[in-house]
Amino acid sequence: xxxxxxxxxxxxxxxxxxxxxxxxxxxxxxxxxxxxxxxxxxxxxxxxxxxxxxxxxxxxxxxxxxxxxxxxxxxxxxxxxxxxxxxxxxxxxxxxxxxxxxxxxxxxxxxxxxxxxxxxxxxxxxxxxxxxxxxxxxxxxxxxxxxxxxxxxxxxxxxxxxxxxxxxxxxxxxxxxxxxxxxxxxxxxxxxxxxxxxxxxxxxxxxxxxxxxxxxxxxxxxxxxxxxxxxxxxxxxxxxxxxxxxxxxxxxxxxxxxxxxxxxxxxxxxxxxxxxxxxxxxxxxxxxxxxxxxxxxxxxxxxxxxxxxxxxxxxxxxxxxxxxxxxxxxxxxxxxxxxxxxxxxxxxxxxxxxxxxxxxxxxxxxxxxxxxxxxxxxxxxxxxxxxxxxxxxxxxxxxxxxxxxxxxxxxxxxxxxxxxxxxxxxxxxxxxxxxxxxxxxxxxxxxxxxxxxxxxxxxxxxxxxxxxxxxxxxxxxxxxxxxxxxxxxxxxxxxxxxxxxxxxxxxxxxxxxxxxxxxxxxxxxxxxxxxxxxxxxxxxxxxxxxxxxxxxxxxxxxxxxxxxxxxxxxxxxxxxxxxxxxxxxxxxxxxxxxxxxxxxxxxxxxxxxxxxxxxxxxxxxxxxxxxxxxxxxxxxxxxxxxxxxxxxxxxxxxxxxxxxxxxxxxxxxxxxxxxxxxxxxxxxxxxxxxxxxxxxxxxxxxxxxxxxxxxxxxxxxxxxxxxxxxxxxxxxxxxxxxxxxxxxxxxxxxxxxxxxxxxxxxxxxxxxxxxxxxxxxxxxxxxxx
Amino acid sequence: xxxxxxxxxxxxxxxxxxxxxxxxxxxxxxxxxxxxxxxxxxxxxxxxxxxxxxxxxxxxxxxxxxxxxxxxxxxxxxxxxxxxxxxxxxxxxxxxxxxxxxxxxxxxxxxxxxxxxxxxxxxxxxxxxxxxxxxxxxxxxxxxxxxxxxxxxxxxxxxxxxxxxxxxxxxxxxxxxxxxxxxxxxxx
Numbered sequence: 001x002x003x004x005x006x007x008x009x010x011x012x013x014x015x016x017x018x019x020x021x022x023x024x025x026x027x028x029x030x031x032x033x034x035x036x037x038x039x040x041x042x043x044x045x046x047x048x049x050x051x052x053x054x055x056x057x058x059x060x061x062x063x064x065x066x067x068x069x070x071x072x073x074x075x076x077x078x079x080x081x082x083x084x085x086x087x088x089x090x091x092x093x094x095x096x097x098x099x100x101x102x103x104x105x106x107x108x109x110x111x112x113x114x115x116x117x118x119x120x121x122x123x124x125x126x127x128x129x130x131x132x133x134x135x136x137x138x139x140x141x142x143x144x145x146x147x148x149x150x151x152x153x154x155x156x157x158x159x160x161x162x163x164x165x166x167x168x169x170x171x172x173x174x175x176x177x178x179x180x181x182x183x184x185x186x187x188x189x190x191x192x193x194x195x196x197x198x199x200x201x202x203x204x205x206x207x208x209x210x211x212x213x214x215x216x217x218x219x220x221x222x223x224x225x226x227x228x229x230x231x232x233x234x235x236x237x238x239x240x241x242x243x244x245x246x247x248x249x250x251x252x253x254x255x256x257x258x259x260x261x262x263x264x265x266x267x268x269x270x271x272x273x274x275x276x277x278x279x280x281x282x283x284x285x286x287x288x289x290x291x292x293x294x295x296x297x298x299x300x301x302x303x304x305x306x307x308x309x310x311x312x313x314x315x316x317x318x319x320x321x322x323x324x325x326x327x328x329x330x331x332x333x334x335x336x337x338x339x340x341x342x343x344x345x346x347x348x349x350x351x352x353x354x355x356x357x358x359x360x361x362x363x364x365x366x367x368x369x370x371x372x373x374x375x376x377x378x379x380x381x382x383x384x385x386x387x388x389x390x391x392x393x394x395x396x397x398x399x400x401x402x403x404x405x406x407x408x409x410x411x412x413x414x415x416x417x418x419x420x421x422x423x424x425x426x427x428x429x430x431x432x433x434x435x436x437x438x439x440x441x442x443x444x445x446x447x448x449x450x451x452x453x454x455x456x457x458x459x460x461x462x463x464x465x466x467x468x469x470x471x472x473x474x475x476x477x478x479x480x481x482x483x484x485x486x487x488x489x490x491x492x493x494x495x496x497x498x499x500x501x502x503x504x505x506x507x508x509x510x511x512x513x514x515x516x517x518x519x520x521x522x523x524x525x526x527x528x529x530x531x532x533x534x535x536x537x538x539x540x541x542x543x544x545x546x547x548x549x550x551x552x553x554x555x556x557x558x559x560x561x562x563x564x565x566x567x568x569x570x571x572x573x574x575x576x577x578x579x580x581x582x583x584x585x586x587x588x589x590x591x592x593x594x595x596x597x598x599x600x601x602x603x604x605x606x607x608x609x610x611x612x613x614x615x616x617x618x619x620x621x622x623x624x625x626x627x628x629x630x631x632x633x634x635x636x637x638x639x640x641x642x643x644x645x646x647x648x649x650x651x652x653x654x655x656x657x658x659x660x661x662x663x664x665x666x667x668x669x670x671x672x673x674x675x676x677x678x679x680x681x682x683x684x685x686x687x688x689x690x691x692x693x694x695x696x697x698x699x700x701x702x703x704x705x706x707x708x709x710x711x712x713x714x715x716x717x718x719x720x721x722x723x724x725x726x727x728x729x730x731x732x733x734x735x736x737x738x739x740x741x742x743x744x745x746x747x748x749x750x751x752x753x754x755x756x757x758x759x760x761x762x763x764x765x766x767x768x769x770x771x772x773x774x775x776x777x778x779x780x781x782x783x784x785x
Numbered sequence: 786x787x788x789x790x791x792x793x794x795x796x797x798x799x800x801x802x803x804x805x806x807x808x809x810x811x812x813x814x815x816x817x818x819x820x821x822x823x824x825x826x827x828x829x830x831x832x833x834x835x836x837x838x839x840x841x842x843x844x845x846x847x848x849x850x851x852x853x854x855x856x857x858x859x860x861x862x863x864x865x866x867x868x869x870x871x872x873x874x875x876x877x878x879x880x881x882x883x884x885x886x887x888x889x890x891x892x893x894x895x896x897x898x899x900x901x902x903x904x905x906x907x908x909x910x911x912x913x914x915x916x917x918x919x920x921x922x923x924x925x926x927x928x929x930x931x932x933x934x935x936x937x938x939x940x941x942x943x944x945x946x947x948x949x950x951x952x953x954x955x956x957x958x959x960x961x962x963x964x965x966x967x968x969x970x971x972x973x
Contacts, residue, residue: 136839170889539834
């Protein structure tokens with residue numbers, strides 16, 4: 001008893017130490033796939049941590065319109081004052097005086113209308129006539145402010161291009177969604193999206209600014225990648241805690257009810273604890289950190305390892321030393337553990353980081369648990385756990401006995417499953433990565449709604465430019481803008497938000513500056529253009545001075561642009577990604593109705609452009625499909641390996657296949673259940689099926705083979721003792737199956753879709769596998785053997 | 786501000802503040818009592834950059850509580866119609882027809898309210914955008930001087946001067962950066 005307590009204490013210490021040194025991660029970054037090409041790698045990294053991930057979308061509702069507008073204005077003012085946000089949009093959008101002056105100064109370098117021809121008398125004349133016409137019109141007071149320094153309208157053209165696209169309804173200085181019951185705000189936080197602490201602070205600052213505006217009854221709805229990440233982390237943590245605590249309690253309660261022995265509980269905990277510590281250590285050593293999903297799911301998978309001590313303790317014959325019993329059942333135990341671990345091959349081979357981690361965790365744990373059961377338990381409890389399991393209640397044992405040997409029932413069930421699969425066409429494949437997201441569906445729906453209302457759709461189709469220097473990325477962006485025109489004319493897309501739309505490349509800026517005329521020719525051109533118009537000779541002096549200044553302006557770079565024009569730079573920054581010294585450009589496409597056609601057309605763009613087209617949805621679907629193919633291939637290999645192991649381990653083809661039959665039947669049954677309940681199969685379901693196969697092996701091996709054992713090697717047993725232990729056989733396996741059901745049944749209650757899918761799959765499968773194994777394993781076996 | 790303004794307008798009788806406020810209130814009541822108006826206008830716009838003033842003429846129409854229309858017929862047809870918070874701008878010869886929300890254009894909104902608030906007799910609306918000074922008598926000749934509160938509007942327009950006789954508005958002068966627009970209004 002003292003040894004047992006010491007070992008348990010040691011395991012707890014080791015676990016605590018590990019969790020303290022290598023705390024589990026809850027962010028999604030380490031769990032999701034990396035890309036297949038540099039561009040997809042960049043894209044996925046950008047989606048997870050780029051500037052777009054610092055976006056916060058907000059709605060305010062639940063108050064009269066005027067009150068909503070006031071709240072929106074005051075919240076926005078609070079956000080701006082907090083200094084945490086590089087950009088706040090709330091309906092009072094507009095350029096500040098300083099920003100306007102800055103852009104006005106650089107207008108001839110930034111404007112696409114700056115060409116040598118634009119400053120000839122012939123081109124200036126219509127501009128002056130239009131100016132005069134404008135001065136006669138109602139717009140006169142607004143025109144007069146800029147017109148004499150900018151008669152070509154370069155600045156107004158830029159302002160229209162940059163700010164004219166906003167179609168959100170503004171009331172009392174606040175944006176409103178259609179229906180006018182929800183005020184809208186958008187803010188972009190500082191720092192990278194991966195920095196979850198900074199994201200959390202930004203969210204907190206947003207809520208604080210709202211609270212400071214005295215919202216009363218009004219509600220703040222907040223969305224965005226940062227909010228998602230926080231929600232996902234909280235949900236994963238919640239789920240993992242729930243599973244770990246509740247499944248441990250349920251399992252302990254159930255085992256205590258079966259055995260009425262605390263000592264047995266302690267013994268069962270040893271392989272489980274050792275498996276968890278070993279699995280965690282292996283995963284941490286292999287990957288540097290362990291993801292909370294891998295930990296939560298891995299621990300649940302390792303719940304399987306309680307089978308090993310239960311089988312050992314309950315199959316020990318009366319008066320048999322535990323070490324003898326361990327030696328006796330070891331071939332089957334080892335076979336079961338190795339077969340279950342080979343089933344995990346598919347996870348390792350899938351290539352999906354999260355699944356690989358899970359495979360390492362569970363594989364290392366399973367083998368550790370088997371070894372601990374074989375060598376450590378006999379040392380801890382040489383004479384077993386004391387009390388034997390209580391006999392099964394009659395309402396359980398009688399139907400089980402009736403089920404025994406009903407091979408036709410088993411066959412019938414398999415045929416029924418096949419019929420269901422045939423009739424429904426089988427469960428569909430889950431191709432949408434979003435369905436696997438731990439973010440609650442309601443939060444995803446709110447996000448889509450806010451994005452729609454704010455006109456900030458999720459980026460789907462885009463061109464990736466680079467990596468290269470900033471100058472080169474901007475140059476390629478300009479070339480892309482020209483090359484894309486034919487595709488636009490074909491209606492494949494309606495527009496492209498290019499980085500060069502806000503900031504032209506330095507080369508282009510220099511060419512524009514060089515194309516501006518010297519003072520004397522410009523003055524002559526203006527004089528000729530104003531011939532006969534009522535402008536005074538000095539009217540355009542500010543224009544002449546501005547052109548002269550522009551000729552000597554150094555080109556703007558992104559840093560200078562950000563300093564002088566923060567509002568516009570906030571629009572540019574999501575389009576220019578930086579990783580170390582590498583700069584990437586992103587050009588989201590608008591109005592794409594057929595991404596596949598656009599992708600085909602984009603493939604025809606010249607390679608010299610140095611751009612790659614990416615459709616996020618198509619690409620992730622392909623990525624997923626790639627993982628599914630790899631997983632399937634490895635699952636097949638794992639399946640063949642398992643059957644091979646069984647055949648080799650049992651030294652009989654027929655017995656090996658006989659043991660594999662309930663496993664196959666259980667898989668068919670699960671697929672039928674998934675098809676009927678309308679669940680699409682994801683990678684995680686696939687992994688769960690493999691786990692199920694590993695579990696079913698235990699049941700099948702111990703239920704089907706024990707009988708054969710007794711028949712074939714009667715000399716090994718004394719009749720009386722054999723009787724009692726063989727009677728416990730269904731009870732022992734049922735105990736194992738119940739333990740699994742208790743833990744995986746809990747998974748099915750999780751909110752995280754991945755965990756829920758696995759829970760349903762395994763819970764249904766374990767039930768089927770146990771019933772099938774019972775039906776196929778037979779009391780009639782010994783007679784036949 | 787008030788004192789400087791009074792010095793700038795010495796020709797007018799300096800009415801004590803309380804009395805001016807009283808007159809202003811009476812004028813607003815009188816203006817508010819007129820539910821609709823039609824008038825013709827002539828406009829002269831002088832800019833320091835131009836040799837000659839630019840002139841225009843057309844018609845004005847007001848329907849309480851919020852509808853105001855300015856229809857220019859010479860030198861080209863142009864129509865501005867405001868109802869509530871929407872402004873419709875039409876320039877048929879250029880094929881321009883554009884609707885804007887006054888909420889999104891605070892400067893234009895302030896300029897619209899100068900006239901609309903006056904015709905509606907809505908002193909509160911005027912004071913949201915301007916400091917309001919009054920001279921004269923509500924029942925005979927009067928002048929109302931509006932000084933923009935918002936700095937952005939002040940950059941373009943420094944002063945709006947409305948004049949009238951009793952409940953009839955006869956002139957609107959807008960001054961900004963040396964540009965002066967005189968509008969003379971004659972009811973029909």
